[in-house]
Amino acid sequence: MTMPSRLPEPYGQGSGANLADILERVLDKGIVIAGDIRINLLDIELLTVKLRLIVASVDKAKEMGIDWWETDPALSSRARRDELARENAELRERLARLEELEPGRAPKEAP
Amino acid sequence: MTGLRYVYAVCRPFGTPLQAQLTGIGGAPPALLHHHGLVAVVSTVPAADFSEEALKARLEDLDWLAATARAHEGVIDALTTVTTPLPLRLATVFRDDSAVRMMIEAREDHFRQLLDRLGGRVEWGVKVYLEAEPAEATPAPAAKPASGRDYLRSRRAQSHALEEKWQRAEQFARSLHERLTERAEDFRMHRPQNAELSGAAGRNVMNAAYLVPRKRSEEFVELVDRTKDEAPGIRVELTGPWAAYSFTGETAGETAGEAAGEAAGETAGKAAGETVGETAGATVENAGEGR
Numbered sequence: 001m002t003m004p005s006r007l008p009e010p011y012g013q014g015s016g017a018n019l020a021d022i023l024e025r026v027l028d029k030g031i032v033i034a035g036d037i038r039i040n041l042l043d044i045e046l047l048t049v050k051l052r053l054i055v056a057s058v059d060k061a062k063e064m065g066i067d068w069w070e071t072d073p074a075l076s077s078r079a080r081r082d083e084l085a086r087e088n089a090e091l092r093e094r095l096a097r098l099e100e101l102e103p104g105r106a107p108k109e110a111p
Numbered sequence: 112m113t114g115l116r117y118v119y120a121v122c123r124p125f126g127t128p129l130q131a132q133l134t135g136i137g138g139a140p141p142a143l144l145h146h147h148g149l150v151a152v153v154s155t156v157p158a159a160d161f162s163e164e165a166l167k168a169r170l171e172d173l174d175w176l177a178a179t180a181r182a183h184e185g186v187i188d189a190l191t192t193v194t195t196p197l198p199l200r201l202a203t204v205f206r207d208d209s210a211v212r213m214m215i216e217a218r219e220d221h222f223r224q225l226l227d228r229l230g231g232r233v234e235w236g237v238k239v240y241l242e243a244e245p246a247e248a249t250p251a252p253a254a255k256p257a258s259g260r261d262y263l264r265s266r267r268a269q270s271h272a273l274e275e276k277w278q279r280a281e282q283f284a285r286s287l288h289e290r291l292t293e294r295a296e297d298f299r300m301h302r303p304q305n306a307e308l309s310g311a312a313g314r315n316v317m318n319a320a321y322l323v324p325r326k327r328s329e330e331f332v333e334l335v336d337r338t339k340d341e342a343p344g345i346r347v348e349l350t351g352p353w354a355a356y357s358f359t360g361e362t363a364g365e366t367a368g369e370a371a372g373e374a375a376g377e378t379a380g381k382a383a384g385e386t387v388g389e390t391a392g393a394t395v396e397n398a399g400e401g402r
Contacts, residue, residue, distance in 0.1 A: 020304045
């Protein structure tokens, strides 16, 4: 056992933890107490959402299929398959429409 | 007096002095405010930054926010080496010491319960990344698809490959998580991080926090280390030990609820799970005038 008064040094938190690690803890976690300065806690929620949306471009993540946390925290892939199926259907539809619009490009239907 | 009292954390009295050179927000040294057998760790912050109006604007400034968040975490981190702090959310500010004492009195039972539950425990963050593969960087097929059918076919093949990679990453994350929970007392699943904010390479597929007794931390860290080379194309990152930030909400069993809540209406889920009424109270009172 090491010195009881000093607890073990961090295992590289200073270097390993990025700003996102820190922000997600100090903004999202920890005990919420309304102090005398009434900042609207919703502002903080909004801010973090903003950080996620703007800095982080959630849309891009979704596009890549990184959206499981939105539907199933237990790492479900079902949600993603649903998404793929939906996207697939959407693409088919759009493609069909496009090919109709460009008769020259649709060889079989050319007169 | 233009100073306000910023509260970083509440803990039990501890014998070891804090590092002499420790500074908090704005470079001010943190002080210990003893009351009712508890300690609030506080420092003086300028009203110019922390009045309602100023703070609102400040929070929108990412550089200021980052510096403040780091200073906040710096104090919590220093406390974590000598005791078990209960970290308060960023920017919890009171007018003076007597207001801080009142806050302690109003919540001392809750603080004690939390301290009993979290004492001697730390939080470890474990993230799993799916490394970007070179093939993925050049997804454009050599030949332009001749028809929609071809396009769809190649698109399907791509999706399929992606799906397989995801499945592998999921399987790995799930098995890692199972092994880690055996050595942890509790866990929380956080949202995966975005590369642009975190600056980390690859895609974050799991972002979890584990509550681990200090005594078993070494074992926990070793276990994570051992898994690091287990799966090709997958990276495991460990951070900590943190103060138990992620576990200051009510209790276990909340885990599922919280995670589910995080998806849609996180705010609502949290308000329900945590300090009931706090969020709502703060919101309502914000509309009126602070005393």
